């Protein structure tokens with residue numbers, strides 16, 4: 758359906774549920790893929806044993822919360838492939854379950870850092886390469902939950918709303934550089950963790966990581982060249 762031949766897609770959280778599905782989809786669509794995550798043993802499994810590291814695949818490990826590590830990861834990908842066409846920021850996480858007045862600083866810091874700071878650091882490191890190339894696509898992952906505050910999830914919803922606003926701000930800055938910046942708003946994704954947390958739910962109403970990846974590939978394609986600064990809902994039937 759899509760053809761990313763000759764392009765390089767760099768994916769943070771690439772060993773996670775959504776990141777791995779997107780990495781496989783980009784690879785199948787002809788892209789050279791850089792999978793970024795923090796544990797080498799899970800990262801190197803993403804594209805399977807038939808795809809060794811090399812011309813079409815790079816497995817890059819580091820800490821996305823650390824500015825120096827982010828710079829090193831971006832440099833490694835750029836040095837390997839000589840270009841970065843697509844940045845997909847999937848790294849993120851969820852903590853909830855305490856009212857605000859009982860929420861420790863650590864939860865606030867983790868949510869803001871893991872969900873928002875990672876997008877900030879990675880975009881800041883990659884955008885100069887895209888501006889120099891005169892083209893690029895960035896897709897961030899916010900959440901449906903960001904659109905409405907919910908009890909006992911304050912830091913999470915605030916951090917994902919930050920992703921939406923960062924997306925809009927960056928999109929406005931680089932629109933004239935041939936760069937599109939958009940985010941998706943996943944509803945409930947069909948993951949092992951969500952199934953374990955809600956065993957009685959109808960999983961067919963949730964969205965598979967593979968289906969989310971299809972929307973991401975569309976946003977990263979030239980078919981979506983006129984979409985910029987959008988927050989695209991992907992709710993399935995949830």
Ligand SMILES: NC(=O)c1ccc[n+]([C@@H]2O[C@H](COP(=O)([O-])OP(=O)(O)OC[C@H]3O[C@@H](n4cnc5c(N)ncnc54)[C@H](OP(=O)(O)O)[C@@H]3O)[C@@H](O)[C@H]2O)c1
Pocket residue numbers: 769770771772773774775776793794795796819820821822847848849850851871898899900901942943944945946947948951
């Ligand atoms: N699941 C849902 O229903 C849902 C709903 C709305 C939005 N989302 C968002 O969708 C995105 C993807 O979700 P997912 O289920 O695919 O998440 P996931 O499976 O937890 O994947 C995230 C990946 O990022 C890695 N990571 C975390 N911190 C890192 C760091 N400091 N440096 C490098 N890598 C790091 C994780 O490693 P570890 O496994 O070692 O931590 C993991 O491999 C997230 O942004 C999430 O908030 C998910």
